[in-house]
Amino acid sequence: MRVYSDFDGTIAVHDIGNQLFRKYVGSNAVEIVKHYLDGTMTARECLTQECAAVDHVTEEDLDAFVRQFSLDPTFDAFVGFCKQRGIPLVVLSDGLDFYVGRLLKQHGHGDLPFFSNHLEFVQRGEKTKMVPSFPHSDAECLLCGNCKRNHLLTLSGDDDIIVYLGDGISDRCPVRYADIVFAKGSLRGYCQEQNITYHEFRDFTDVMERLEVLLQRKRIKKRREAEMARREVFSQG
DSSP states (O other): OEEEEEOBTTTBSSOHHHHHHHHHTTHHHHHHHHHHHTTSSOHHHHHHHHHHHOOOOOHHHHHHHHTTOOBOTTHHHHHHHHHHTTOOEEEEEEEEHHHHHHHHHHTTOTTSOEEEEEEEEEEETTEEEEEEEOTTOBTTBOSOSSOHHHHHHHHSOTTOOEEEEEOSGGGTTGGGGOSEEEEOTHHHHHHHHTTOOOEEOSSHHHHHHHHHHHHTSSOOOOOHHHHHHHHHHHHHO
8 A cells, every 4th residue: 555645735734835826926826826727727837927926035935934834733643654554655746845845844754755846946136036847747748747647656566555635636637546535625526526436534534544444454455447547557658
């Protein structure tokens, strides 16, 4: 078994990326995101435009802003749950490594592997600009900046049971390839529409309770649709 979890709104209590741009961009950030939500803009385009819309912010400013946010209070126990049972846990975010890495480290989880989009601070005249890059994008799929599906497929073995936890749009793709799905927020509605079997959760206590039941079974069945979807990707490659 391998567990993959979204960050914003799942591990982190709030959607930190959304809060960040609301603070430093204001109402224009809402307009930019609207285009992403209605499908007329990709995640990469959205994040690039949001960063470009930030007039000036230093690394120190952003660090102070990020430090005010917290992780789900049940996440610590979940990390311990996975370690005790030898279950690899990987964090996947379509946000920025700047805040994902800092918050994980701040809360004692700096050793957890995570994948996200990259942020650099570039001096342009007297202003410091936020410049994102996308080291984990997929050349054939423009939907997300950080392709969570690819991480699921490359980090998991054929015999692994893939568990995915998420709450939003960037989680819609990876749940198609996961055997066990935990969903909250708008992801629940998507799973219902797509007939993807899922477990609803409020926090990581719900996840631990359900996984403990599953682990007591001698054999955990893979989700047939997910297994077929994974095979299809590899056959095309």
